[in-house]
Amino acid sequence: MLTTRKFLIGFYLISLIILSSWIWRSGYAKLVSQSNQQLDIFAAHLQSQLQRFNAIPKLLFDQKWVVASLQDPDNRLQQQKTNRYLKHVNNTIGASDTYLIDLNGTTIAANNWRDEQTFIGKNFAFRPYFQQAINGQQGRYFALGTTSGQRGYYFSSPVINADKIIGVVVVKMDLSKIEKEWTGKQAHFMVTDDDNVIFISNTQSWLLHSLTPLSTEQLQKIDRSRRYGDKAIAALNFSGPLEDNPALLQLTTSQSFATNYLSMNKYMPTAGWTVRVFAPLTAIFIDMAIGVVVLSLIFWLLNLRLKLSMHKRQRAKDKELLRIKTKHKLKQEVKRRTADLNSEIIERQKMEQTLRDTQKELIQTAKLAVLGQLSASISHELNNPLAAIRSYADNALVFLQREQYQSTQDNLQRIIHLTERMAKISSQLKFFARKSSGELHPVPLLNVINMAVELVKPQLKSNQVSITLDNGNMDVQVNVDQVQLEQVLVNLLSNAMQAVEDASDKHIHISLCREQEQVIVQVDDSGTGINATNLPQLFDPFFTTKETGLGLGLSISHKIMRNMHGNIKAENRPHYGARFSLTLPIATDLA
Ligand code: ADP
Numbered sequence: 001m002l003t004t005r006k007f008l009i010g011f012y013l014i015s016l017i018i019l020s021s022w023i024w025r026s027g028y029a030k031l032v033s034q035s036n037q038q039l040d041i042f043a044a045h046l047q048s049q050l051q052r053f054n055a056i057p058k059l060l061f062d063q064k065w066v067v068a069s070l071q072d073p074d075n076r077l078q079q080q081k082t083n084r085y086l087k088h089v090n091n092t093i094g095a096s097d098t099y100l101i102d103l104n105g106t107t108i109a110a111n112n113w114r115d116e117q118t119f120i121g122k123n124f125a126f127r128p129y130f131q132q133a134i135n136g137q138q139g140r141y142f143a144l145g146t147t148s149g150q151r152g153y154y155f156s157s158p159v160i161n162a163d164k165i166i167g168v169v170v171v172k173m174d175l176s177k178i179e180k181e182w183t184g185k186q187a188h189f190m191v192t193d194d195d196n197v198i199f200i201s202n203t204q205s206w207l208l209h210s211l212t213p214l215s216t217e218q219l220q221k222i223d224r225s226r227r228y229g230d231k232a233i234a235a236l237n238f239s240g241p242l243e244d245n246p247a248l249l250q251l252t253t254s255q256s257f258a259t260n261y262l263s264m265n266k267y268m269p270t271a272g273w274t275v276r277v278f279a280p281l282t283a284i285f286i287d288m289a290i291g292v293v294v295l296s297l298i299f300w301l302l303n304l305r306l307k308l309s310m311h312k313r314q315r316a317k318d319k320e321l322l323r324i325k326t327k328h329k330l331k332q333e334v335k336r337r338t339a340d341l342n343s344e345i346i347e348r349q350k351m352e353q354t355l356r357d358t359q360k361e362l363i364q365t366a367k368l369a370v371l372g373q374l375s376a377s378i379s380h381e382l383n384n385p386l387a388a389i390r391s392y393a394d395n396a397l398v399f400l401q402r403e404q405y406q407s408t409q410d411n412l413q414r415i416i417h418l419t420e421r422m423a424k425i426s427s428q429l430k431f432f433a434r435k436s437s438g439e440l441h442p443v444p445l446l447n448v449i450n451m452a453v454e455l456v457k458p459q460l461k462s463n464q465v466s467i468t469l470d471n472g473n474m475d476v477q478v479n480v481d482q483v484q485l486e487q488v489l490v491n492l493l494s495n496a497m498q499a500v501e502d503a504s505d506k507h508i509h510i511s512l513c514r515e516q517e518q519v520i521v522q523v524d525d526s527g528t529g530i531n532a533t534n535l536p537q538l539f540d541p542f543f544t545t546k547e548t549g550l551g552l553g554l555s556i557s558h559k560i561m562r563n564m565h566g567n568i569k570a571e572n573r574p575h576y577g578a579r580f581s582l583t584l585p586i587a588t589d590l591a
Helices: 002-054 056-060 064-071 076-093 128-134 176-180 216-225 282-401 405-433 445-463 482-499 553-563
Strands: 097-102 107-110 139-144 151-161 164-174 188-192 198-201 247-252 258-268 273-280 441-444 466-470 476-480 507-515 518-525 567-572 578-589
Touching: 002 151, 002 164, 002 176, 002 188, 002 258, 002 273, 002 282, 056 076, 056 151, 056 164, 064 076, 064 097, 064 107, 064 151, 064 164, 076 097, 076 107, 128 139, 128 151, 128 164, 176 198, 258 282, 282 405, 282 445, 282 482, 282 553, 405 445, 405 482, 441 445, 441 482, 445 466, 445 476, 445 482, 445 507, 445 518, 476 482, 482 507, 482 518, 482 553, 482 578, 553 567, 553 578
Parallel strands: 466 507
Antiparallel strands: 097 107, 097 164, 139 151, 151 164, 188 198, 188 273, 247 258, 258 273, 441 476, 476 578, 507 518, 518 578, 567 578
């Protein structure tokens, strides 16, 4: 981030330098070309103005009135005529003044003869233009008028008669008229003399000031020439290479305020002066300032954009950090919760195991309780064959002593048969009494029913209850824990047995029927039936209507049936007695 900002600042500084120098160079070049053009126009304008008057004195040099006046200076009439003539000429050419000077330098005729400040009688022998003309040359000179105090350019010419110079004619041009056309321009236009005194300028306050401070000798020389009359020449305090083209100058004012100018100059040898244009550099500086401001603004916006994107990036980073932190926290939390859940699951599993164990215990207990109920009739069932065995054995001994071998063999055969039956009963009891695993295996359903019937048979017999089985021509295998299904059936049969106790017709009927992929075992009895109010709670643990009942038989049977993916249902038969239906999915159909 820091490097990007540093780079931006560096880029800004470089751009600033490049832009500033470009604006400066292009502005400077433009100003040079503009100033040069203006200087040329200004110089040409001056030149054309001067040329307008250049030939005038020459034209006047042999005019008869001019000559006559000089020949007869005391002829007043003649002077009048000449004065009028000069005025006429002066007005026609648009000059400031036109006058005639005798050989002594005294003005004898002038266009302004009527004015208060007339030149007539004034001596101009000290003026260089008089000296030049009297020596036979065309005179040219610029100076402040001694009488009028106005700046003028003097054109002089000798008046010649019979090859002799008899006087001098002078035309004065008003220079302030030239200035007027150049006022209001941004650049400063000026004409300076050899001492760099400003003689013509569109900046009035600069007039008759020297560009740089003058030495005492220079000032004395100017004083002696009386070019500027009594006017004291002050200095403007320009610094820089004044005569270079172009040049950069600086004007320092008394308040130490400096202004910069581009200077262009041109020397006009015929007029004996230098034409100058000073163009202020302010426009370039303003352009540069605008450039700097615009560039700074652009970079400021860029910086702002950079800051914004940096801020955005930082925010995104913070967000990402927060997301990672939250994710980590969440992970930890999930881990912790999972650990909690795992320990809870383990706890639950333990509890379930305990519950299963308890249920198994309960099933076993209930089974043993049923066995207890059956025990009396079972022991009776075992005692009877025992007694029979005893009597068959005794008889067999008697038959043996009598050597009745066939009868002995018959008795022994009966004993064998009885012991086999006793063994069968005991094995059935053993099978029923053992703890079941709870695992499901395919078992022939009829086998299980027959085993259960066999178990309760002794009791049925002693209670004189008849039992019938209708297998519905079905021989199917069911996926069950055989011992547990036997237990359910024994429960139902012993409950039915108890229900029919007081009935006149004590009968139990077992029937099988099929319903799609399920087999239904119905145990019907001819008993009292179930009280309608008891029906909803019949399968609740410890619900019993019997004095010595535990109320566990049906609830355990319900549980066992559920474990074997089956169901148990209780209802009353249409006329009398109850019906208990067991539903089980068929594993294989053997029929
Ligand atoms: P218990 O036999 O110890 O009472 P069970 O759970 O086996 O416990 O039976 C609960 C109750 O259901 C019995 O007390 C009885 O009221 C009713 N019951 C069960 N079988 C029959 C039936 N065949 N006929 C009428 N009522 C029955």
